[in-house]
Amino acid sequence: MILLCLCLVTLVSASENTGTAAEIREAGPADTAGRGTAQETAVATAGTRDVSADRIPIARETSAVTGTSLPDLTTVVMIFAVTAIAAGLVVRKGKNACSRFSMVISDRSARLLIAGFGFFALVFAVGSLSLTTWIRAVNTGGAAGVAIAILMCAVPYLAWSSALLAVYTAQRTPAILILRIHPVVSVIAWGLLISLIASVFPDIINRWSISALIVLFPLSALAGWAALRSILPVSDDDREEGGKPPVPAGAGEDEEATRIASSTVTQACLPPALQEKYSDVMYVGKGGLGRVFRAQRRTDGKTVAVKVPISFDELTGKSFMREMRIWETLRHPNIIELYSLNILPVPYVEMEYARESLANLEIPLPPEEAVRIVLGVARGVAHAHANGVIHRDIKPQNILLSGDGTPKLTDWGLGKVLDDGAKETSITGFSLKYAAPEQIAPNTYGKTDERCDIYQTGIVLYELLTGEPAIPGDGGLGEVSAAILHHIPAPPSSFRSYLAPFDTILKKCLEKDPENRYRSIEDLIAALISVQLPVTDTGKSGFLE
Incomplete structure (x- = not known):
């Protein structure tokens, strides 16, 4: 859907700029009317069509000389293709690192980031088209030329990067490498654009898409930084548990045991079987034999803590339930209260949440x-x-x-329990x-x-x-x-x-x-x-x- 929107924005922007180029070509005969220099031609043309001159003064001046149609579709396609490949290579390079991290984020924050990254993708696409028009209309070299070239690469890259991050955030995929690069590219592009406007091309700020870039570059960097803060490292034990959990002995003949054992618990996600009960889930940490999540009960909106076993092997399951049975008997203002305990749809306990x-x-x-x-x-x-x-x-x-x-x-x-006479469990993680x-x-x-x-x-x-x-x-x-x-x-x-x-x-x-x-x-x-x-x-x- 995001890619389709990018294509539509490209077509609309191209049509708009083509219309601008047609207006410029209407002034072309003035070149042959006896005016000696390109500057005189530009001045005469500006006098004839003041509105167009205010709209894109730099492009008008040079286009009257070259007669260039703006923007060139081949240039646009080439830039987007190259930056798409670059973004793809970053994703591929960081793919192996994803298994060492987990994205821990609430549903509400995830929705905000998804909307933000999607919006950035669209605006950066428009901005890259405006920059394409600009670079073809402005003949410059030296440091300014290098800065423009970098911008021409950075802005479409950010469009692709933002689109990818919207998808990965929706999937809760910890795209660690692209998240590290995204804020850096945003800040660099913002600095280059500000310096160009301040020292070389002040009139370019009159274009709305360029003005939007000035505001959105830092916002994009902040969004990338916020998403990066939600990425947490996963221990070796967590990575092992991220695969298929071990099935308790004899579970192959017990359909219910098999179903429970097949539920995967990761840091970033409450077991799917419990997501119907809770919303706005956020991973809090590991405690004893379980992982703890902050969540809101869908029935009344109360904020609670939900604890599930770290894995669903037989020994951990028995120890987890033993802990809960001990805890369930204790009711005191200085002990976290258990609200409910169940083994279905997966073993879990709901308890009082403390911040x-x-x-x-x-x-x-x-x-x-x-x-x-x-x-x-x-x-x-x-x-x-x-x-x-x-x-x-x-x-x-x-x-x-x-x-x-x-x-x-x-x-x-x-x-x-002091008088239960039971043997010590083999799990002794004090x-x-x-x-x-x-x-x-x-x-x-x-x-x-x-x-x-x-x-x-x-x-x-x-x-x-x-x-x-x-x-x-x-x-x-x-x-x-x-x-x-x-x-x-x-x-x-x-x-x-x-x-x-x-x-x-x-x-x-x-x-x-x-x-x-x-x-x-x-x-x-x-x-x-x-x-x-x-x-x-x-x-x-x-x-x-």
């Missing part, structure tokens, strides 16, 4: 704010412990903040820097229990207060594991003296041996409530209670 995670905050925080957040987390943990559940993966990324700043725990993929010593060395410190959550809550509080990690090391598994088992974090007062009231609390939270920590999360809550907040730069102090 921001604790990991996005700039640290250190004021002591009163840090304690407020950690108290909320601790109360959510206390509720889980009262229901026989431990989290085992408390970290800033798993603490979300609601619109009013309420902290809420999410991602119970490593959650464990975050190393926030792992408790008993998770690293269970033979030394025993199995994980509620005190694992106390340790991880202390790690989070330490970071919020000091702005530094409690466990140093950016090295490999061995280096960080050794630090977890042997490193003693510096007391908060060594960073800021007014944090001294937290030294004892955090020392007890971060003991290597679980036996030396607080006996329960309620004891930690009581300690935080009773601490006297230090006087800070804000002048605030006092008891939280």
